[in-house]
Amino acid sequence: MRFKVIIALVNDDDQDEVIQAAKNAGATGVTILNARGEGIHQQKSFFGLNVEGQRDLLLFLVEDFLCDEIMQAIYEAGHFDKHGNGIAFSWTVDRAIGLESQIPILEKDAKHHYF
Numbered sequence: 001m002r003f004k005v006i007i008a009l010v011n012d013d014d015q016d017e018v019i020q021a022a023k024n025a026g027a028t029g030v031t032i033l034n035a036r037g038e039g040i041h042q043q044k045s046f047f048g049l050n051v052e053g054q055r056d057l058l059l060f061l062v063e064d065f066l067c068d069e070i071m072q073a074i075y076e077a078g079h080f081d082k083h084g085n086g087i088a089f090s091w092t093v094d095r096a097i098g099l100e101s102q103i104p105i106l107e108k109d110a111k112h113h114y115f
Helices: 012-024 064-077 103-114
Strands: 003-011 031-035 044-046 049-051 055-063 086-093
Touching (some): 003 012, 003 064, 012 055, 012 064, 055 064, 055 103
Antiparallel strands (some): 003 086, 044 049
């Protein structure tokens, strides 16, 4: 099996919708990390203190053939078409271990997709 990891930085308010959309598109699970970041534009401040929006970093380990569909679902659910709502990208995974509980589901999806 070939895997990719999708890394999505989303607004805290959109987290549940993004996760559900990714699962509906074929993701079998997610790891959630709290994160903060700074883009090309300077952070807003309030009386000299930076105001940083809470973000969640979502990590999805997905079968390669599902990646594009899941990425599109994340894009739509996270409202990425609007400025500052998030970013997502994927990387190819060389090796993954510890997936024994998910293998039957992944094999079923792969057979359905490829055959």
